[in-house]
Amino acid sequence: MNFNQLMCALFMLCYGMLVASCEPADSSNKLYTYTLSGDTTADAYDEAVTVACIQGILNRDATQLYLLSETYDRPAYWLDTLSASGKWLEKKERTPVATLDELVSLAGKQIKGAIIWDPEVPASLNVATTLAGLEDGIVMSPKQADLYLANWKLPIIKDFRGMFTGNETGSKKNDAYRWAIREFLETGRCDPHWLCLYEDAYMTRKKGDVSYVVTRDWPVRNKSFVYDLSPWGDETPLDDPDQRLGTDLETYQLMLEAVQKLTKGEQMTEVAGFFSFPKYSNIPGYESKHDPVPTEWETVYLISPYNCYQNTVAHLCFNQSLHAQAPVGELKQGRPEQKEPEAGKTYLCILMADYDSATPLYDFLPKHWNDPARGEIPLAWGINPNLIETYPDVIQHFYNTKSANDFFTADASAAGYMNPNRIDSASLPLFIEHNKRFYNRLDMSLSPMVLDWDEPTDAVKDAFTQFSGDGFATIVIDFHDTGGKVPEPHVWEGMPVMELINSACNFSTPQQTAKEMSMEIPATSKGSESTFYFFRIVWTSPSQVIAALNELRKLRPELDIEVVDPYNFFHLYKSTKG
Template identity: 30%
Template sequence: MLHPTNRRSTILVPLPRSLYFVGRCRTLHRSPHNTLRWESRPVIRYALTVVIATLAVLSSSLHAASPVYYFDLSELHQADLKDPAQAQRAWDVMHLTSSVQGIVNRNRSTLFVRFSPNPDDFWWNHLRSEGEWLHNRPVKQIGSITELLKVFQSQLKGTVVYDPRVPATSNVASTIAGVESRVCLRYDPSPDSLYSQVSHSKLSFTANEYRLMNDDGSVMFDATASPTSDAESPDVAKRVASAKCNAYLWAKERYLDTGMVSKSELAYYIDLYWLRCAGNSSVLNSTVMNHDYFIANQSFFTDLHVWEDEAPVDDPDQPVGTDTETLTQLLAAMKQQADGNMYYMGGFIPWAYKYTNYGPAGSHHEPVATEWKLVKMLSANNAILDADALGFSGMANASFYQHHPQPEQYPLQNKPTLERLQAEGLVDADGKVKPATYVAFYMGDYDSAAWFHHHVPLLWSDEAHGKIPCGWAINPSLDRRAPHAMYYARTHAAASDYFMSGDCGAGYINPGEFANTNHADESWQAWIDLNKRAFHKYDLSLTGFVIDGLAPRMDAAGLGKYAEFSPDGIGTQGVYDSALTEQALREHQLPVVPMATDLYGEPAEAGKRLAELPSGQAPHFLFVRTILKTPSWHQQTAEQAQQHRDIKFVDPYTLFLLYRLHHCP
């Protein structure tokens, strides 16, 4: 549909992703809503409108008629990962497939991989049902790796072969795969390896092989640091005493510093070191199937330690702090490339395998503290985290789902008003809150596309869904990789579903860390701009949980900035100074409510603990966090709590409005 939008007669033309290249023209520009925008004289504008609209319709028709290729890899879950040969084969197949998928799904949804029957089967069946996105798309089955490569060989420009002696080269290979449309292969010359199978296949692209090792087979990246005398040479001066870090620094110079990778997205996933841990892992938690989205979007991949006081378990001989210094350089380079905007990082600390004190992971730092250290580093460099944490860390097909259409806005119809609260008997005619203990659930933690994608089918099909107030804490940034799940959640919402952001707004970040940088004003503005767009799209006005972690808590100015996009309030990890929260209420009408507790366990136990929470003089307000719990669990927990204490359970928006009315009438 064509429609004028302002006094200058600007025309907005919806344009399929397959035609976005047109936006590079000097007179056409990409708009924030996947449209093209231009101004011109009426006759020329009309002619261009007709041409572009025709192209858009033709492209959409061709896309609707084009087949979806379906490749079943679910048998990989049966591999005995304690057998090194089976673990290697599983990794190799996943890495090759995710690189192919990222390349061929870059501009349209072409290849779907059945990796985990739950939830892949749900999404596949739902999206192909009548009236849904893929309903009219024909399906073609792919039966083997050989067939996969044959079908898509015209889109594959070569292979990138990485060195198992330097595990970090697997992530470097994924970076190169995205930039150069190459298939990722682990070097293994044994006759039955996937590398040998592909190299000897005589497919057109296999002749163009790029090896991350020297021509004579020796390692390309070693642990030799540059001598001080070579500091004048930029190619030599950046070498450090770590093969792992040298691989990433090499990739940084060639792909990140030159602007060849994405300026808005970064990937942080475990490298080939996973093979050393595979016997105590699963193919899902290898997270190599998560690479497809970031390869499609030409992202830079990394996996580095965050603690500067120790060497990592995967590179114990490096000088202490080398990993952390390298990561700092990468994040700073991404910040510079992002041109003042926030950028996005997918992934998480591989806490069961590296960088923490969990089992063999080799650190003396706790997993949560290590998570917080990573987020603190990201926040200092204007990055938000999409936190694919173990054990629901694996997610296939994000490169496919990224093309799922979305409306410009998802309206939230059920926000409470003073009149409604008076009608419900929670507020009297004079605007005073009735004495009671009010409790609302923060239902999280949906700060990971992988977790969200996995759990939406389970939560929305729960028997209590729609019967109780549900306060879903979902980060808007998840729509990059899980727009299908976001669309499903919002279009299948019941009247009792309430949506707020998770931690800490549009994405996971420590906003208080901005104060520790020399660009605080610029970072705050980038954060505000991102959140205003996201909160408008999802009709949000409540931030469920601000995590401070290892960063400073926000000051009065920071709370004032949150009031610009989250006027109905913020929940906090810790208790803020009462004078500060009173100032936020007085100056910005912003309720700041600390999280009362985290609830877990069986409903009887959780309900009893909830009823035992201390309360002050009524009315009292308790905001309570849960993680991945069903509506039924919340219903049963509330019933158990009410057996011990008189509690009124409300939705989060009601709780925060009651808090404001009571403290700032």
């Protein structure tokens, strides 16, 4: 090598080192964290909206951004739990990001621009969120845009101010959603597997309530349609009292029709989120004729014929866009050894119920799961298997830490909350395949809390035998007064079918719960015949359940009570009655 060649080689080496030093460091092992203030102000609300959009963009194809809160400790709990030895976040290097400016700089060119929503039309926040997912944009209020846009040098993708006037429907709110339906659903731009029922800014922004703001990373990541509409056609909603009666419901149905057309009968659609209690039911401040529970049921009644199922309570569900990417292995829970029936027994089974949606799974279940008495008696824990798409690592944690006396079943109503009787017969094969996939994924074969307006039809029972052959129980409430009734206990094609008893569901004290249970068990003895009672108890610790059962034994000393796991409960019933 001559002198010139040597100098050239040295130059190229130095140049390569310089270029390498200018390239961004490998961030695959970094987990950036951003902490929301928790301030109850409109400014804090606006910040959370923008941050959620950035998170959805950054976490679409990678696990980069994790949000924490100064006032809500559950995100920190799960970050610590899932960073423990052997867990999937163990080797992630946490790197705090202190300011919104730094976060926007971190995202860089991944953010394609800004979308400005119109505070005069609170629904435009949801329309803007939908567009943010489709265009990789961040949603900003006009005040935020004035503060930041010049410094961030972001183009404006869309400015919704003054766009929705009510000229189309007489309602600015419904004009906004109907425009979005045409632009985003009828054109096929949104992913029809998801709808997000997120409360808009009408009541929440002025209070700084970010419950359905921190969740917006989810629709941005998944390119989902976001909405907030009333299921009722017989009264106007609180947020739009001057609309023509039934306008919200008509828009709701237009949206569902558009989504069903997109799915082409090939997939079901999850509706993530809950209706707004204060806008659409008789929470103080709004004289609605409808209570909250009937409003919940009406929503499910409305969406079920369109092959939609609900993941109801989903507020304050942080970091879904990151959790959803967890590499989860095979989930197995096994089956208990089968018991032989004993004459004269009073068999009880307890469903620890209502962990069927994201918030109860994410926030409520850890409180009761960590109870020291868990494992002392067999319990069924109702978690809906479709939540494996949202919080797979959270579900795996519960599977990994279960005792031999903990058993996971579906909750309301199967792999998602819907009314099976409302599903069109032509869609039952889709319903079966949907549930098979999720039940197999979570090693489930029980459906102990099917919610419907009437007893299951023969076709519905046939469908459940395909994925829930070990047992089926139902709660029937006929809010439409059409003659709905609870099924008589029986065995259908090998699948036990019975009622899930709901009277003791709202736990107050062990004594009160024991009284409610006792009222369901007849005083007259049936001699040597065994009896079976399946009770639903909501959001209660094992310690409290055990205390209630002890009180029941004091109240009814004549009963030979045995608490059994759900598999043996249905097996014993089938053995004695089948």
